[in-house]
Amino acid sequence: MxxxxxxxxxxxxxxxxxxxxxxxxxxxxxxxxxxxxxxxxxxxxxxxxxxxxxxxxxxxxxxxxxxxxxxxxxxxxxxxxxxxxxxxxxxxxxxxxxxxxxxxxxxxxxxxxxxxxxxxxxxxxxxxxxxxxxxxxxxxxxxxxxxxxxxxxxxxxxxxxxxxxxxxxxxxxxxxxxxxxxxxxxxxxxxxxxxxxxxxxxxxxxxxxxxxxxxxxRTYRALVAPSTDLAREIEGQIPTDAVGIEFLETIRRHFAGGANFQEFAHAVWQFMAPGTERQAVTRGGHYGRSYLGGKYLIGPEGGTIALGFVLDADTGHAGKPIADVSRLFSSLRHREFGVFVTLSYFAESVYHEVRADSHQVALVCGRDVVETLRREGFGDVLSVQAWLDSRFPRDTD
Missing domain, CATH: 2.30.280.20 (PUA domain-like)
Structure with missing residues:
Protein backbone atom coordinates (compact mmCIF):
# COMPACT_ATOMS: atom_id res chain seq x y z
CA MET A 1 0.00 0.00 0.00
CA ARG A 218 -20.62 -2.65 -28.30
CA THR A 219 -18.17 0.25 -28.23
CA TYR A 220 -15.15 -0.42 -26.04
CA ARG A 221 -14.11 2.86 -24.42
CA ALA A 222 -11.17 1.55 -22.44
CA LEU A 223 -9.49 3.23 -19.52
CA VAL A 224 -5.99 3.56 -20.93
CA ALA A 225 -3.19 4.78 -18.67
CA PRO A 226 0.20 4.90 -20.46
CA SER A 227 3.14 4.36 -18.17
CA THR A 228 5.48 7.26 -17.45
CA ASP A 229 8.29 4.83 -16.61
CA LEU A 230 10.98 4.52 -19.26
CA ALA A 231 12.18 1.18 -17.89
CA ARG A 232 10.70 -1.76 -16.03
CA GLU A 233 12.04 -2.43 -12.58
CA ILE A 234 14.03 -5.65 -12.17
CA GLU A 235 11.38 -6.98 -9.79
CA GLY A 236 8.82 -6.64 -12.56
CA GLN A 237 10.89 -8.63 -15.06
CA ILE A 238 11.47 -11.84 -13.13
CA PRO A 239 8.99 -14.18 -11.39
CA THR A 240 8.42 -13.59 -7.70
CA ASP A 241 7.33 -17.14 -6.89
CA ALA A 242 9.36 -20.32 -6.55
CA VAL A 243 7.46 -22.21 -9.25
CA GLY A 244 7.99 -19.43 -11.78
CA ILE A 245 11.71 -19.37 -11.05
CA GLU A 246 11.79 -23.16 -11.48
CA PHE A 247 10.09 -22.74 -14.88
CA LEU A 248 12.98 -20.55 -16.04
CA GLU A 249 15.63 -22.88 -14.63
CA THR A 250 14.01 -25.84 -16.38
CA ILE A 251 13.92 -24.01 -19.72
CA ARG A 252 17.51 -22.78 -19.32
CA ARG A 253 18.77 -26.33 -18.58
CA HIS A 254 16.92 -27.71 -21.56
CA PHE A 255 18.48 -25.29 -24.03
CA ALA A 256 21.92 -25.65 -22.49
CA GLY A 257 21.71 -29.16 -23.93
CA GLY A 258 21.84 -27.96 -27.51
CA ALA A 259 18.22 -27.24 -28.49
CA ASN A 260 17.50 -24.08 -30.49
CA PHE A 261 16.41 -21.35 -28.11
CA GLN A 262 15.41 -19.03 -30.94
CA GLU A 263 12.74 -21.52 -32.00
CA PHE A 264 11.42 -21.57 -28.43
CA ALA A 265 11.42 -17.76 -28.37
CA HIS A 266 9.44 -17.72 -31.62
CA ALA A 267 6.86 -20.10 -30.12
CA VAL A 268 6.50 -17.87 -27.05
CA TRP A 269 6.07 -14.83 -29.29
CA GLN A 270 3.35 -16.68 -31.21
CA PHE A 271 1.52 -17.24 -27.93
CA MET A 272 1.83 -13.55 -27.12
CA ALA A 273 0.97 -12.34 -30.64
CA PRO A 274 -1.36 -14.90 -32.27
CA GLY A 275 -1.24 -13.08 -35.62
CA THR A 276 2.35 -14.28 -36.08
CA GLU A 277 2.85 -16.67 -38.98
CA ARG A 278 3.74 -20.15 -37.81
CA GLN A 279 6.72 -20.53 -40.10
CA ALA A 280 9.78 -18.44 -39.35
CA VAL A 281 12.73 -18.00 -41.72
CA THR A 282 16.35 -17.95 -40.61
CA ARG A 283 18.29 -15.09 -42.06
CA GLY A 284 21.78 -13.76 -41.64
CA GLY A 285 22.68 -10.64 -39.76
CA HIS A 286 25.60 -8.55 -38.69
CA TYR A 287 28.52 -9.94 -36.70
CA GLY A 288 27.99 -13.41 -38.18
CA ARG A 289 24.81 -13.90 -36.18
CA SER A 290 21.59 -15.37 -37.56
CA TYR A 291 18.06 -14.28 -36.67
CA LEU A 292 14.54 -15.51 -37.20
CA GLY A 293 12.43 -13.42 -39.54
CA GLY A 294 8.69 -13.61 -40.03
CA LYS A 295 5.41 -11.85 -40.68
CA TYR A 296 2.80 -10.55 -38.27
CA LEU A 297 -0.65 -10.45 -39.89
CA ILE A 298 -3.28 -7.88 -38.99
CA GLY A 299 -6.59 -6.93 -40.56
CA PRO A 300 -9.64 -8.80 -41.88
CA GLU A 301 -9.58 -11.74 -44.26
CA GLY A 302 -8.95 -10.48 -47.76
CA GLY A 303 -7.50 -7.22 -46.46
CA THR A 304 -4.68 -8.48 -44.31
CA ILE A 305 -1.50 -6.47 -43.83
CA ALA A 306 1.74 -8.35 -43.22
CA LEU A 307 4.29 -6.60 -41.01
CA GLY A 308 7.80 -7.96 -41.09
CA PHE A 309 9.68 -8.63 -37.88
CA VAL A 310 13.06 -9.93 -36.77
CA LEU A 311 13.46 -12.01 -33.62
CA ASP A 312 16.58 -12.41 -31.53
CA ALA A 313 16.89 -14.41 -28.34
CA ASP A 314 19.32 -15.14 -25.54
CA THR A 315 18.64 -17.34 -22.52
CA GLY A 316 20.75 -15.00 -20.41
CA HIS A 317 22.15 -15.87 -17.00
CA ALA A 318 20.16 -15.94 -13.79
CA GLY A 319 20.77 -12.72 -11.89
CA LYS A 320 22.47 -10.97 -14.80
CA PRO A 321 20.78 -8.53 -17.18
CA ILE A 322 20.77 -8.37 -20.95
CA ALA A 323 22.72 -5.15 -21.45
CA ASP A 324 23.06 -4.90 -25.24
CA VAL A 325 20.52 -5.54 -28.02
CA SER A 326 22.15 -3.27 -30.60
CA ARG A 327 22.77 -6.18 -32.97
CA LEU A 328 19.01 -6.58 -33.30
CA PHE A 329 18.60 -2.86 -33.99
CA SER A 330 21.12 -3.00 -36.81
CA SER A 331 19.41 -6.01 -38.43
CA LEU A 332 16.03 -4.30 -38.85
CA ARG A 333 15.01 -3.27 -42.33
CA HIS A 334 12.63 -0.48 -43.26
CA ARG A 335 9.16 -0.93 -41.69
CA GLU A 336 10.20 -4.00 -39.69
CA PHE A 337 9.90 -4.32 -35.94
CA GLY A 338 12.06 -6.36 -33.62
CA VAL A 339 11.46 -8.88 -30.83
CA PHE A 340 14.04 -9.85 -28.23
CA VAL A 341 13.28 -12.74 -25.87
CA THR A 342 15.27 -13.69 -22.79
CA LEU A 343 14.83 -15.78 -19.64
CA SER A 344 16.65 -13.06 -17.72
CA TYR A 345 15.87 -9.34 -17.55
CA PHE A 346 16.88 -6.18 -19.42
CA ALA A 347 19.18 -3.51 -18.07
CA GLU A 348 17.73 -0.05 -17.64
CA SER A 349 20.08 1.20 -20.37
CA VAL A 350 18.40 -1.09 -22.92
CA TYR A 351 14.97 0.38 -22.22
CA HIS A 352 16.36 3.90 -22.48
CA GLU A 353 18.05 3.11 -25.79
CA VAL A 354 14.87 1.61 -27.23
CA ARG A 355 12.71 4.54 -26.11
CA ALA A 356 15.19 7.32 -26.85
CA ASP A 357 15.82 6.23 -30.43
CA SER A 358 12.19 5.16 -31.02
CA HIS A 359 13.18 1.64 -31.99
CA GLN A 360 10.17 -0.58 -32.65
CA VAL A 361 11.37 -3.46 -30.49
CA ALA A 362 9.36 -5.63 -28.10
CA LEU A 363 11.41 -6.68 -25.06
CA VAL A 364 10.22 -10.01 -23.64
CA CYS A 365 11.76 -10.83 -20.25
CA GLY A 366 11.74 -13.92 -18.03
CA ARG A 367 8.56 -13.03 -16.22
CA ASP A 368 6.77 -12.46 -19.54
CA VAL A 369 7.82 -15.93 -20.67
CA VAL A 370 6.53 -17.56 -17.47
CA GLU A 371 3.20 -15.73 -17.47
CA THR A 372 2.68 -16.48 -21.17
CA LEU A 373 3.23 -20.21 -20.64
CA ARG A 374 0.86 -20.19 -17.68
CA ARG A 375 -1.84 -18.55 -19.79
CA GLU A 376 -1.33 -21.34 -22.34
CA GLY A 377 -2.09 -23.99 -19.72
CA PHE A 378 1.33 -24.99 -18.40
CA GLY A 379 0.65 -25.27 -14.69
CA ASP A 380 3.75 -27.07 -13.45
CA VAL A 381 7.33 -27.89 -14.34
CA LEU A 382 6.47 -31.40 -15.55
CA SER A 383 4.14 -30.06 -18.24
CA VAL A 384 6.72 -27.48 -19.33
CA GLN A 385 9.44 -30.12 -19.60
CA ALA A 386 7.18 -32.47 -21.57
CA TRP A 387 6.41 -29.68 -24.05
CA LEU A 388 10.08 -28.77 -24.41
CA ASP A 389 11.05 -32.40 -25.04
CA SER A 390 8.42 -32.87 -27.74
CA ARG A 391 8.64 -29.50 -29.46
CA PHE A 392 12.34 -28.61 -29.09
CA PRO A 393 14.36 -31.84 -28.88
CA ARG A 394 17.99 -31.54 -27.79
CA ASP A 395 20.75 -32.01 -30.32
CA THR A 396 22.16 -35.46 -29.55
CA ASP A 397 24.98 -35.35 -32.09
Whole structure:
Protein backbone atom coordinates (compact mmCIF):
# COMPACT_ATOMS: atom_id res chain seq x y z
CA MET A 1 0.00 0.00 0.00
CA UNK A 2 1.43 3.36 -1.04
CA UNK A 3 1.68 6.38 1.19
CA UNK A 4 -1.21 8.74 0.58
CA UNK A 5 -3.69 6.03 -0.44
CA UNK A 6 -7.21 7.06 0.45
CA UNK A 7 -9.10 4.43 2.42
CA UNK A 8 -12.89 4.29 2.74
CA UNK A 9 -13.89 2.90 6.14
CA UNK A 10 -16.16 -0.12 6.41
CA UNK A 11 -18.96 1.86 8.05
CA UNK A 12 -19.04 4.21 5.04
CA UNK A 13 -19.26 1.53 2.37
CA UNK A 14 -23.05 1.60 2.23
CA UNK A 15 -23.04 5.15 0.83
CA UNK A 16 -19.63 5.42 -0.87
CA UNK A 17 -19.08 5.71 -4.61
CA UNK A 18 -16.37 3.58 -6.21
CA UNK A 19 -13.30 5.43 -7.46
CA UNK A 20 -10.54 3.93 -9.59
CA UNK A 21 -7.66 2.64 -7.42
CA UNK A 22 -9.24 3.75 -4.15
CA UNK A 23 -9.03 1.35 -1.21
CA UNK A 24 -12.09 0.02 0.61
CA UNK A 25 -11.72 -1.49 4.08
CA UNK A 26 -13.31 -4.30 6.00
CA UNK A 27 -13.19 -4.57 9.77
CA UNK A 28 -13.16 -7.05 12.61
CA UNK A 29 -16.22 -7.30 14.86
CA UNK A 30 -16.35 -9.67 17.84
CA UNK A 31 -13.42 -11.60 16.42
CA UNK A 32 -15.11 -11.97 13.02
CA UNK A 33 -13.68 -10.42 9.86
CA UNK A 34 -16.22 -8.43 7.84
CA UNK A 35 -15.60 -8.41 4.10
CA UNK A 36 -15.80 -5.05 2.26
CA UNK A 37 -16.84 -6.57 -1.09
CA UNK A 38 -19.78 -8.34 0.52
CA UNK A 39 -20.78 -5.11 2.25
CA UNK A 40 -20.74 -3.09 -0.99
CA UNK A 41 -22.55 -5.55 -3.26
CA UNK A 42 -24.36 -8.04 -1.05
CA UNK A 43 -22.45 -10.97 -2.54
CA UNK A 44 -20.80 -13.91 -0.80
CA UNK A 45 -17.37 -13.92 0.78
CA UNK A 46 -15.90 -16.95 -1.02
CA UNK A 47 -14.22 -17.37 -4.39
CA UNK A 48 -12.84 -15.00 -6.95
CA UNK A 49 -16.07 -14.74 -8.99
CA UNK A 50 -18.87 -13.50 -6.75
CA UNK A 51 -22.24 -12.54 -8.13
CA UNK A 52 -25.71 -11.37 -7.23
CA UNK A 53 -28.42 -13.54 -8.74
CA UNK A 54 -28.39 -16.99 -10.33
CA UNK A 55 -25.69 -18.12 -12.75
CA UNK A 56 -27.50 -21.37 -13.53
CA UNK A 57 -30.71 -19.45 -14.23
CA UNK A 58 -28.81 -16.86 -16.29
CA UNK A 59 -30.17 -14.03 -14.15
CA UNK A 60 -27.01 -12.52 -12.68
CA UNK A 61 -27.40 -8.85 -11.73
CA UNK A 62 -23.74 -8.00 -11.14
CA UNK A 63 -20.40 -9.77 -10.79
CA UNK A 64 -17.40 -9.02 -8.60
CA UNK A 65 -14.04 -10.30 -9.84
CA UNK A 66 -11.69 -10.53 -6.87
CA UNK A 67 -7.99 -11.28 -7.18
CA UNK A 68 -5.85 -12.14 -4.17
CA UNK A 69 -2.60 -12.63 -6.10
CA UNK A 70 -1.88 -15.71 -3.97
CA UNK A 71 -1.69 -18.42 -6.61
CA UNK A 72 1.31 -18.37 -8.95
CA UNK A 73 -0.59 -20.62 -11.36
CA UNK A 74 -3.47 -18.17 -11.80
CA UNK A 75 -2.07 -14.71 -12.23
CA UNK A 76 -4.94 -12.40 -13.03
CA UNK A 77 -3.40 -9.42 -14.77
CA UNK A 78 -4.54 -5.90 -15.57
CA UNK A 79 -2.59 -4.13 -18.29
CA UNK A 80 -3.11 -0.49 -17.37
CA UNK A 81 -1.63 0.69 -20.66
CA UNK A 82 -4.30 -1.06 -22.75
CA UNK A 83 -7.12 -1.49 -20.24
CA UNK A 84 -7.20 -5.26 -20.85
CA UNK A 85 -7.86 -7.50 -17.84
CA UNK A 86 -6.98 -11.20 -18.03
CA UNK A 87 -8.89 -13.17 -15.42
CA UNK A 88 -9.05 -16.92 -14.81
CA UNK A 89 -12.14 -18.97 -14.07
CA UNK A 90 -12.87 -21.03 -10.97
CA UNK A 91 -12.14 -24.58 -12.16
CA UNK A 92 -8.61 -24.73 -10.78
CA UNK A 93 -8.22 -28.33 -9.70
CA UNK A 94 -8.23 -31.66 -11.61
CA UNK A 95 -11.35 -33.78 -11.33
CA UNK A 96 -14.03 -31.20 -12.10
CA UNK A 97 -15.64 -30.17 -15.37
CA UNK A 98 -15.34 -26.70 -16.83
CA UNK A 99 -18.82 -25.48 -15.89
CA UNK A 100 -19.70 -27.61 -12.85
CA UNK A 101 -17.68 -25.64 -10.33
CA UNK A 102 -18.67 -25.30 -6.69
CA UNK A 103 -19.57 -21.61 -6.86
CA UNK A 104 -20.72 -21.64 -10.51
CA UNK A 105 -18.43 -18.77 -11.47
CA UNK A 106 -17.55 -20.27 -14.85
CA UNK A 107 -21.23 -20.50 -15.77
CA UNK A 108 -21.54 -16.77 -15.09
CA UNK A 109 -18.58 -16.13 -17.42
CA UNK A 110 -20.01 -18.42 -20.10
CA UNK A 111 -23.36 -16.63 -20.23
CA UNK A 112 -21.86 -13.13 -20.07
CA UNK A 113 -19.36 -13.62 -22.89
CA UNK A 114 -21.93 -15.28 -25.13
CA UNK A 115 -24.42 -12.43 -24.61
CA UNK A 116 -21.66 -9.86 -25.04
CA UNK A 117 -21.32 -10.90 -28.68
CA UNK A 118 -25.05 -10.84 -29.30
CA UNK A 119 -27.55 -8.09 -29.99
CA UNK A 120 -28.15 -4.95 -27.96
CA UNK A 121 -30.96 -6.79 -26.22
CA UNK A 122 -28.53 -9.57 -25.32
CA UNK A 123 -26.01 -7.08 -23.94
CA UNK A 124 -28.67 -5.53 -21.74
CA UNK A 125 -28.67 -8.86 -19.91
CA UNK A 126 -24.89 -8.82 -19.37
CA UNK A 127 -24.15 -8.01 -15.72
CA UNK A 128 -21.61 -5.29 -14.93
CA UNK A 129 -18.29 -6.69 -13.70
CA UNK A 130 -16.43 -4.94 -10.87
CA UNK A 131 -12.74 -5.82 -10.53
CA UNK A 132 -10.97 -5.65 -7.14
CA UNK A 133 -7.50 -6.65 -5.95
CA UNK A 134 -6.44 -7.48 -2.43
CA UNK A 135 -4.06 -4.87 -1.08
CA UNK A 136 -2.16 -6.96 1.46
CA UNK A 137 -2.37 -10.42 3.00
CA UNK A 138 -3.12 -9.16 6.49
CA UNK A 139 -6.27 -7.14 6.96
CA UNK A 140 -9.36 -6.72 4.80
CA UNK A 141 -8.34 -4.02 2.36
CA UNK A 142 -9.32 -4.17 -1.32
CA UNK A 143 -8.54 -1.81 -4.18
CA UNK A 144 -11.13 -1.06 -6.84
CA UNK A 145 -9.48 -1.43 -10.25
CA UNK A 146 -12.40 -0.72 -12.52
CA UNK A 147 -15.72 -1.49 -14.18
CA UNK A 148 -15.26 -4.24 -16.76
CA UNK A 149 -17.11 -5.63 -19.75
CA UNK A 150 -16.53 -8.98 -21.49
CA UNK A 151 -14.17 -8.97 -24.44
CA UNK A 152 -12.08 -6.32 -26.11
CA UNK A 153 -11.82 -4.34 -29.31
CA UNK A 154 -10.60 -6.42 -32.28
CA UNK A 155 -10.44 -9.71 -30.34
CA UNK A 156 -12.09 -12.85 -31.67
CA UNK A 157 -14.53 -14.77 -29.49
CA UNK A 158 -11.88 -17.44 -28.95
CA UNK A 159 -9.38 -14.84 -27.75
CA UNK A 160 -11.94 -13.25 -25.42
CA UNK A 161 -12.94 -16.47 -23.67
CA UNK A 162 -10.76 -19.52 -24.15
CA UNK A 163 -10.82 -22.81 -22.26
CA UNK A 164 -7.32 -24.28 -22.55
CA UNK A 165 -6.31 -27.53 -20.92
CA UNK A 166 -4.03 -27.32 -17.90
CA UNK A 167 -2.17 -29.99 -15.99
CA UNK A 168 -1.09 -30.42 -12.40
CA UNK A 169 0.88 -33.44 -11.20
CA UNK A 170 0.11 -35.11 -14.52
CA UNK A 171 -3.67 -34.64 -14.17
CA UNK A 172 -5.49 -32.57 -16.79
CA UNK A 173 -8.40 -30.16 -16.53
CA UNK A 174 -9.93 -27.17 -18.30
CA UNK A 175 -10.37 -23.66 -17.02
CA UNK A 176 -11.43 -20.38 -18.55
CA UNK A 177 -9.02 -17.62 -19.47
CA UNK A 178 -11.24 -14.56 -19.84
CA UNK A 179 -10.30 -11.17 -21.19
CA UNK A 180 -12.22 -8.06 -20.21
CA UNK A 181 -11.93 -4.37 -20.98
CA UNK A 182 -11.79 -1.92 -18.07
CA UNK A 183 -14.05 0.93 -19.08
CA UNK A 184 -13.26 4.62 -18.88
CA UNK A 185 -15.48 5.11 -15.83
CA UNK A 186 -13.36 6.84 -13.15
CA UNK A 187 -16.27 6.91 -10.70
CA UNK A 188 -19.13 4.46 -10.25
CA UNK A 189 -22.01 5.93 -8.28
CA UNK A 190 -23.43 4.24 -5.22
CA UNK A 191 -26.94 4.91 -6.53
CA UNK A 192 -26.28 2.80 -9.64
CA UNK A 193 -24.81 -0.04 -7.56
CA UNK A 194 -27.80 0.07 -5.20
CA UNK A 195 -30.11 -0.19 -8.19
CA UNK A 196 -28.23 -3.21 -9.56
CA UNK A 197 -28.35 -4.92 -6.17
CA UNK A 198 -32.11 -4.41 -6.02
CA UNK A 199 -32.60 -5.82 -9.53
CA UNK A 200 -32.75 -2.64 -11.65
CA UNK A 201 -31.58 -2.88 -15.31
CA UNK A 202 -27.95 -2.01 -15.95
CA UNK A 203 -29.02 0.97 -18.09
CA UNK A 204 -30.95 2.50 -15.22
CA UNK A 205 -30.21 5.99 -13.87
CA UNK A 206 -26.62 6.57 -12.86
CA UNK A 207 -24.98 4.07 -15.22
CA UNK A 208 -21.63 5.31 -16.55
CA UNK A 209 -21.58 6.63 -20.10
CA UNK A 210 -18.93 4.10 -21.13
CA UNK A 211 -21.16 1.25 -19.94
CA UNK A 212 -24.14 2.62 -21.87
CA UNK A 213 -22.05 2.92 -25.05
CA UNK A 214 -20.94 -0.68 -24.74
CA UNK A 215 -24.46 -2.02 -24.18
CA UNK A 216 -26.03 0.00 -26.98
CA UNK A 217 -23.26 -0.20 -29.60
CA ARG A 218 -20.62 -2.65 -28.30
CA THR A 219 -18.17 0.25 -28.23
CA TYR A 220 -15.15 -0.42 -26.04
CA ARG A 221 -14.11 2.86 -24.42
CA ALA A 222 -11.17 1.55 -22.44
CA LEU A 223 -9.49 3.23 -19.52
CA VAL A 224 -5.99 3.56 -20.93
CA ALA A 225 -3.19 4.78 -18.67
CA PRO A 226 0.20 4.90 -20.46
CA SER A 227 3.14 4.36 -18.17
CA THR A 228 5.48 7.26 -17.45
CA ASP A 229 8.29 4.83 -16.61
CA LEU A 230 10.98 4.52 -19.26
CA ALA A 231 12.18 1.18 -17.89
CA ARG A 232 10.70 -1.76 -16.03
CA GLU A 233 12.04 -2.43 -12.58
CA ILE A 234 14.03 -5.65 -12.17
CA GLU A 235 11.38 -6.98 -9.79
CA GLY A 236 8.82 -6.64 -12.56
CA GLN A 237 10.89 -8.63 -15.06
CA ILE A 238 11.47 -11.84 -13.13
CA PRO A 239 8.99 -14.18 -11.39
CA THR A 240 8.42 -13.59 -7.70
CA ASP A 241 7.33 -17.14 -6.89
CA ALA A 242 9.36 -20.32 -6.55
CA VAL A 243 7.46 -22.21 -9.25
CA GLY A 244 7.99 -19.43 -11.78
CA ILE A 245 11.71 -19.37 -11.05
CA GLU A 246 11.79 -23.16 -11.48
CA PHE A 247 10.09 -22.74 -14.88
CA LEU A 248 12.98 -20.55 -16.04
CA GLU A 249 15.63 -22.88 -14.63
CA THR A 250 14.01 -25.84 -16.38
CA ILE A 251 13.92 -24.01 -19.72
CA ARG A 252 17.51 -22.78 -19.32
CA ARG A 253 18.77 -26.33 -18.58
CA HIS A 254 16.92 -27.71 -21.56
CA PHE A 255 18.48 -25.29 -24.03
CA ALA A 256 21.92 -25.65 -22.49
CA GLY A 257 21.71 -29.16 -23.93
CA GLY A 258 21.84 -27.96 -27.51
CA ALA A 259 18.22 -27.24 -28.49
CA ASN A 260 17.50 -24.08 -30.49
CA PHE A 261 16.41 -21.35 -28.11
CA GLN A 262 15.41 -19.03 -30.94
CA GLU A 263 12.74 -21.52 -32.00
CA PHE A 264 11.42 -21.57 -28.43
CA ALA A 265 11.42 -17.76 -28.37
CA HIS A 266 9.44 -17.72 -31.62
CA ALA A 267 6.86 -20.10 -30.12
CA VAL A 268 6.50 -17.87 -27.05
CA TRP A 269 6.07 -14.83 -29.29
CA GLN A 270 3.35 -16.68 -31.21
CA PHE A 271 1.52 -17.24 -27.93
CA MET A 272 1.83 -13.55 -27.12
CA ALA A 273 0.97 -12.34 -30.64
CA PRO A 274 -1.36 -14.90 -32.27
CA GLY A 275 -1.24 -13.08 -35.62
CA THR A 276 2.35 -14.28 -36.08
CA GLU A 277 2.85 -16.67 -38.98
CA ARG A 278 3.74 -20.15 -37.81
CA GLN A 279 6.72 -20.53 -40.10
CA ALA A 280 9.78 -18.44 -39.35
CA VAL A 281 12.73 -18.00 -41.72
CA THR A 282 16.35 -17.95 -40.61
CA ARG A 283 18.29 -15.09 -42.06
CA GLY A 284 21.78 -13.76 -41.64
CA GLY A 285 22.68 -10.64 -39.76
CA HIS A 286 25.60 -8.55 -38.69
CA TYR A 287 28.52 -9.94 -36.70
CA GLY A 288 27.99 -13.41 -38.18
CA ARG A 289 24.81 -13.90 -36.18
CA SER A 290 21.59 -15.37 -37.56
CA TYR A 291 18.06 -14.28 -36.67
CA LEU A 292 14.54 -15.51 -37.20
CA GLY A 293 12.43 -13.42 -39.54
CA GLY A 294 8.69 -13.61 -40.03
CA LYS A 295 5.41 -11.85 -40.68
CA TYR A 296 2.80 -10.55 -38.27
CA LEU A 297 -0.65 -10.45 -39.89
CA ILE A 298 -3.28 -7.88 -38.99
CA GLY A 299 -6.59 -6.93 -40.56
CA PRO A 300 -9.64 -8.80 -41.88
CA GLU A 301 -9.58 -11.74 -44.26
CA GLY A 302 -8.95 -10.48 -47.76
CA GLY A 303 -7.50 -7.22 -46.46
CA THR A 304 -4.68 -8.48 -44.31
CA ILE A 305 -1.50 -6.47 -43.83
CA ALA A 306 1.74 -8.35 -43.22
CA LEU A 307 4.29 -6.60 -41.01
CA GLY A 308 7.80 -7.96 -41.09
CA PHE A 309 9.68 -8.63 -37.88
CA VAL A 310 13.06 -9.93 -36.77
CA LEU A 311 13.46 -12.01 -33.62
CA ASP A 312 16.58 -12.41 -31.53
CA ALA A 313 16.89 -14.41 -28.34
CA ASP A 314 19.32 -15.14 -25.54
CA THR A 315 18.64 -17.34 -22.52
CA GLY A 316 20.75 -15.00 -20.41
CA HIS A 317 22.15 -15.87 -17.00
CA ALA A 318 20.16 -15.94 -13.79
CA GLY A 319 20.77 -12.72 -11.89
CA LYS A 320 22.47 -10.97 -14.80
CA PRO A 321 20.78 -8.53 -17.18
CA ILE A 322 20.77 -8.37 -20.95
CA ALA A 323 22.72 -5.15 -21.45
CA ASP A 324 23.06 -4.90 -25.24
CA VAL A 325 20.52 -5.54 -28.02
CA SER A 326 22.15 -3.27 -30.60
CA ARG A 327 22.77 -6.18 -32.97
CA LEU A 328 19.01 -6.58 -33.30
CA PHE A 329 18.60 -2.86 -33.99
CA SER A 330 21.12 -3.00 -36.81
CA SER A 331 19.41 -6.01 -38.43
CA LEU A 332 16.03 -4.30 -38.85
CA ARG A 333 15.01 -3.27 -42.33
CA HIS A 334 12.63 -0.48 -43.26
CA ARG A 335 9.16 -0.93 -41.69
CA GLU A 336 10.20 -4.00 -39.69
CA PHE A 337 9.90 -4.32 -35.94
CA GLY A 338 12.06 -6.36 -33.62
CA VAL A 339 11.46 -8.88 -30.83
CA PHE A 340 14.04 -9.85 -28.23
CA VAL A 341 13.28 -12.74 -25.87
CA THR A 342 15.27 -13.69 -22.79
CA LEU A 343 14.83 -15.78 -19.64
CA SER A 344 16.65 -13.06 -17.72
CA TYR A 345 15.87 -9.34 -17.55
CA PHE A 346 16.88 -6.18 -19.42
CA ALA A 347 19.18 -3.51 -18.07
CA GLU A 348 17.73 -0.05 -17.64
CA SER A 349 20.08 1.20 -20.37
CA VAL A 350 18.40 -1.09 -22.92
CA TYR A 351 14.97 0.38 -22.22
CA HIS A 352 16.36 3.90 -22.48
CA GLU A 353 18.05 3.11 -25.79
CA VAL A 354 14.87 1.61 -27.23
CA ARG A 355 12.71 4.54 -26.11
CA ALA A 356 15.19 7.32 -26.85
CA ASP A 357 15.82 6.23 -30.43
CA SER A 358 12.19 5.16 -31.02
CA HIS A 359 13.18 1.64 -31.99
CA GLN A 360 10.17 -0.58 -32.65
CA VAL A 361 11.37 -3.46 -30.49
CA ALA A 362 9.36 -5.63 -28.10
CA LEU A 363 11.41 -6.68 -25.06
CA VAL A 364 10.22 -10.01 -23.64
CA CYS A 365 11.76 -10.83 -20.25
CA GLY A 366 11.74 -13.92 -18.03
CA ARG A 367 8.56 -13.03 -16.22
CA ASP A 368 6.77 -12.46 -19.54
CA VAL A 369 7.82 -15.93 -20.67
CA VAL A 370 6.53 -17.56 -17.47
CA GLU A 371 3.20 -15.73 -17.47
CA THR A 372 2.68 -16.48 -21.17
CA LEU A 373 3.23 -20.21 -20.64
CA ARG A 374 0.86 -20.19 -17.68
CA ARG A 375 -1.84 -18.55 -19.79
CA GLU A 376 -1.33 -21.34 -22.34
CA GLY A 377 -2.09 -23.99 -19.72
CA PHE A 378 1.33 -24.99 -18.40
CA GLY A 379 0.65 -25.27 -14.69
CA ASP A 380 3.75 -27.07 -13.45
CA VAL A 381 7.33 -27.89 -14.34
CA LEU A 382 6.47 -31.40 -15.55
CA SER A 383 4.14 -30.06 -18.24
CA VAL A 384 6.72 -27.48 -19.33
CA GLN A 385 9.44 -30.12 -19.60
CA ALA A 386 7.18 -32.47 -21.57
CA TRP A 387 6.41 -29.68 -24.05
CA LEU A 388 10.08 -28.77 -24.41
CA ASP A 389 11.05 -32.40 -25.04
CA SER A 390 8.42 -32.87 -27.74
CA ARG A 391 8.64 -29.50 -29.46
CA PHE A 392 12.34 -28.61 -29.09
CA PRO A 393 14.36 -31.84 -28.88
CA ARG A 394 17.99 -31.54 -27.79
CA ASP A 395 20.75 -32.01 -30.32
CA THR A 396 22.16 -35.46 -29.55
CA ASP A 397 24.98 -35.35 -32.09
Missing amino acids: ADGDRIVAYDDLGTADLHIDRIYAGKTLNGRSLDPVSRIFGVGVQGGIRFKGSAVGNSVQLVVLYSTGDSPDWRDQLDSQTGILTYYGDNKEPGGSLLETHLRGNIALHHAFKAGRGSEQDRQNVPPFFYFERVQKKGSLVRFRGLAVPGAEAMTSEEELSAPWWSRDGKRFQNYCARFTILDAPTVSRSWIAGLVSGAPSLSAGCPDAWRQWVEN
